[in-house]
Amino acid sequence: MKTKIKSFSLFVLLFVANTVFPQQKATVVVAANLKTAMDSILKVYKQKNPNDEIQVTYGASGKFYEQISNGAPFDLFFSADMNYPTQLKNNGFAISPIKLYAIGRLAIWSKKLDPNIEKMNLLLNPKVKKIAIGNPKTAPYGAKTIESLKHFKLYTKVKNNLVFGENIAQAAQFAAFGAADIGIIALSDALSPAMIKERGKYYVIPQKSHSRLEQGCVILKHGKGNTVAKQFYDYISSEKAIKILTYYGYSQK
CATH class of the missing domain: 3.40.190.10 (Periplasmic binding protein-like II)
Known part of the structure; x- marks a missing residue:
């Protein structure tokens, strides 16, 4: 009862x-x-x-x-x-x-190389075969990446090495898990616990290079x-x- x-x-x-x-x-x-x-x-x-x-x-x-x-x-x-x-x-x-x-801010992130040494010129390093970025058609961070590459006169030199994530987080995953040698990703992703765990290094891209x-x-x-x-x-x-x-x-x- x-x-x-x-x-x-x-x-x-x-x-x-x-x-x-x-x-x-x-x-x-x-x-x-x-x-x-x-x-x-x-x-x-x-x-x-x-x-x-x-x-x-x-x-x-x-x-x-x-x-x-x-x-x-x-x-x-x-x-x-x-x-x-x-x-x-x-x-x-x-x-x-x-x-x-x-x-937000953009950053170059790599598990294998230190972007702080060559900075933007790391994209031209012969060891870099694939560069992950967000799809510029659907991801604003991807569109800003293209702006930045054009600002530094790098776009035509690296465009054939670009691989596109559906969004900027997927680009970070490509770089973290070996589908790309480096990634141009959101600084927020570079500072995330998941990316820190991967022991990569990052360089913050100058904001003046893109809107x-x-x-x-x-x-x-x-x-x-x-x-x-x-x-x-x-x-x-x-x-x-x-x-x-x-x-x-x-x-x-």
Whole structure:
């Protein structure tokens, strides 16, 4: 009898908790360069907001743009640039102001060679046969890489050695696991625990060699009225979130 009473009491408590504090959900799509930082931000956010469920998918900003433009039911989009959110806003697929949440950096990363010795000229080293970068058609970091290579007058010399990851995180994987000799990747990936574990070395590419990697987020049309999406959109500007972004190599200006 006591066991039945305890079970019934537990059921009532759970019912009341879910009624008074219902779990809310937001579907968020995030540029691949942000994965390590975003995972950390989400962990801290969930500690303060345990009833908020945030479902995150990482990938290439350009691919997400296409999916959103075709009606994909996402609530919040963290892009690797400002262009995709701006286009979505102009075409009626976004409802919030476009927020600049981070400025990224590019880095040359290698497991075999030290990029700090030759810097950009490492790309011309005869030992380097394959250079992994993000696909410039869908990954803003890949597009900025091409800008940088052209700035240093290296593009025509190395273009036949380029191998493309679907996104910048995949380019990092190519470099880490031997599918490429070096990678031009996001600094945030170079600073991630996974890449540090691979014992590679990196060199930060001068920012003057490409237009700034300004990254923007926006609440999408599907997220209208979604309080979790709005709350997380606001949270990315919080002191704690900015501290995590800074730790992984991002800046705010």
